[in-house]
Amino acid sequence: MYPEFLPDPNPLYRNALREKLERIDMLARRTRIAIPEFYVGSILAVTYSEPHAPGKVNKFVGICIERNGSGLRSSFLLRNIVDNQGIEVCYELYDPAIQKIDCLRLEKRLDSHLRYLRDAPAKYSTFPFDLEPEFLPEGASVPVNDIKVPLNGLPWLEKWERQELKGIIIKGVTFSKKRNAKTKISAKPWEKYDLMKIYRETIPEEEQNEIFNEVYTKLHEIEITKRRLKHKRTFIRPQKTG
Amino acid sequence: MTSFLKTINGLQLFNKFLKPSISTIISKRDGGVGTPKYRHPEWLPKVTHVKHDEHLTQDNKEFIEEIVQDNYDSPIEFGTQISPLKIDPIEPITKWRKGLRRTGLIAKKIGVYPLWLKDGKKVSSTLLQIVDNEVVKYMPPEKFHPVRSCKPPLQIKRRLGCLVVGAENIDPQWVTKEYYGMFKDTGVIPKRVLRRFIISPEAALQPGTPLIAAHFKPGEIVDIRAKTIDRGFQGVMKRWGFKGMPASHGVTKTHRRPGNIGSGGRKARVMPGTKMPGHMGNKWRVHRGQQILRINTKYNIIWIKGQNIPGEINSYCHIYDTILPLRRHKTAPHFPTYLPSITKEPLPEELYADEVHQFSDPTIEFKEES
Numbered sequence: 001m002y003p004e005f006l007p008d009p010n011p012l013y014r015n016a017l018r019e020k021l022e023r024i025d026m027l028a029r030r031t032r033i034a035i036p037e038f039y040v041g042s043i044l045a046v047t048y049s050e051p052h053a054p055g056k057v058n059k060f061v062g063i064c065i066e067r068n069g070s071g072l073r074s075s076f077l078l079r080n081i082v083d084n085q086g087i088e089v090c091y092e093l094y095d096p097a098i099q100k101i102d103c104l105r106l107e108k109r110l111d112s113h114l115r116y117l118r119d120a121p122a123k124y125s126t127f128p129f130d131l132e133p134e135f136l137p138e139g140a141s142v143p144v145n146d147i148k149v150p151l152n153g154l155p156w157l158e159k160w161e162r163q164e165l166k167g168i169i170i171k172g173v174t175f176s177k178k179r180n181a182k183t184k185i186s187a188k189p190w191e192k193y194d195l196m197k198i199y200r201e202t203i204p205e206e207e208q209n210e211i212f213n214e215v216y217t218k219l220h221e222i223e224i225t226k227r228r229l230k231h232k233r234t235f236i237r238p239q240k241t242g
Numbered sequence: 243m244t245s246f247l248k249t250i251n252g253l254q255l256f257n258k259f260l261k262p263s264i265s266t267i268i269s270k271r272d273g274g275v276g277t278p279k280y281r282h283p284e285w286l287p288k289v290t291h292v293k294h295d296e297h298l299t300q301d302n303k304e305f306i307e308e309i310v311q312d313n314y315d316s317p318i319e320f321g322t323q324i325s326p327l328k329i330d331p332i333e334p335i336t337k338w339r340k341g342l343r344r345t346g347l348i349a350k351k352i353g354v355y356p357l358w359l360k361d362g363k364k365v366s367s368t369l370l371q372i373v374d375n376e377v378v379k380y381m382p383p384e385k386f387h388p389v390r391s392c393k394p395p396l397q398i399k400r401r402l403g404c405l406v407v408g409a410e411n412i413d414p415q416w417v418t419k420e421y422y423g424m425f426k427d428t429g430v431i432p433k434r435v436l437r438r439f440i441i442s443p444e445a446a447l448q449p450g451t452p453l454i455a456a457h458f459k460p461g462e463i464v465d466i467r468a469k470t471i472d473r474g475f476q477g478v479m480k481r482w483g484f485k486g487m488p489a490s491h492g493v494t495k496t497h498r499r500p501g502n503i504g505s506g507g508r509k510a511r512v513m514p515g516t517k518m519p520g521h522m523g524n525k526w527r528v529h530r531g532q533q534i535l536r537i538n539t540k541y542n543i544i545w546i547k548g549q550n551i552p553g554e555i556n557s558y559c560h561i562y563d564t565i566l567p568l569r570r571h572k573t574a575p576h577f578p579t580y581l582p583s584i585t586k587e588p589l590p591e592e593l594y595a596d597e598v599h600q601f602s603d604p605t606i607e608f609k610e611e612s
Contacts, residue, residue, distance in 0.1 A: 015555060021541065049362065049606055049607050094601070097358070097606045
């Protein structure tokens, strides 16, 4: 739920004290803004103070196609199509200029990133700016949207056929002989059994527990105050009218 | 006779197998030139290297640890405890004026992360931790000769003194007698890193004075000296940023090579200073004119603007007041250092420069100009 609290697993950049200070700063920011739970594939609305915008405030709605980074540098990429033009905006999660983040539709997709929407028909990444937020019942698990996206013809921005993506349909695209051969060569089907590689690229569970134990009480407090505020907002005392 | 010797040898071998010999390795004192270096297999548990075998029993070890505990009963807490000095203190109290040089600090680079300014701009900042910094020794100008040469010493008008600062406490058992001698007279715990800062004699400090991150103020400009990352022997493309040569169009075997390195004719030689492949990095470099954005007094951390401080993460660097003529101090800094005992008011935990946004502040909003 809070993937950005885990540090970069690369040992070249690890330092326990820096990670701790980073977490303190993240929690300090979280007391000012409610950052909702969201995943790749969720639809978000971000209100952002922008010095050059009319009214100094901008709002952007889009589907989260990627989440990057860890700690204070964690960011997410929103995609939408406005006036037949694909627009992607990268937001920093802890940017103090972000006024509000709303999760309009909370769901997951089959893949860890949805960059392939850039090479898909426009209707798969078009969302109206006045989308009504959908609420899940309390305690329900996050639904997985198993939609399969058909891709446009070549040329593509990336070689999607090599990435073992589950959410795409490649139809009516013919690859050259050379490309097929290279796909075969570059395939690494053994990597998912490489335990050492997985160990190196993730934070071990004991360390995760340590980190989450440290931040849990503060996060829990924030959650409770958030909920209280929400209830306050929903309950409006009926007023007497003459 | 031979059989008897053999049996003895066999016994020794047997003994060797019985001992858990993996835990310590006695490194040789004189390894000749050309002797291959022992490389410990990665899959075996890590060894602790010792200079020579002390043959200490468990009781001996406990006794030594007790003595160490008695001598330095607890790590010196900043500002609270007076260091156990054996020499007379130096009276520092003179007011700051322009042209005085004060000491610097030894810091550990612990990482990089972004901070935001009040105008919404994102800047990356490097975190430097001040680890157990203490003054080890002061050399007055008469005794300090920075350059030793066979020529007669230069007649310098304004001679400066020198302050040796140490960082990161280590166990006194680890160090040699000669190294310990530096700390013995002053009663400072032995330090892993030592560094001398050239100072004016007015800024002299008593050995044992703790130096903390509040030595600087947020917003001040500093210079940082450190060793760059060691990149080993590198080609011309990485070392000097050459363009290399095309990947195709009939180019063979010369994709990352420098090309021509000089003219023929009369000169018939390579000019000195030609950019060529060679060892890259592991050099002392000074990064001048960096601004301090934020200071944490609890953990002794300094946030510095920019992500280009030389060196790897978890390596040491030296910070001192900048010598750039236009960016030097205009107002008085903490002179000779920040002494918590003199200023009664305790500092807040977090100090920020004026333009830095604090994470606990409300969201940045821009107002429309009417």
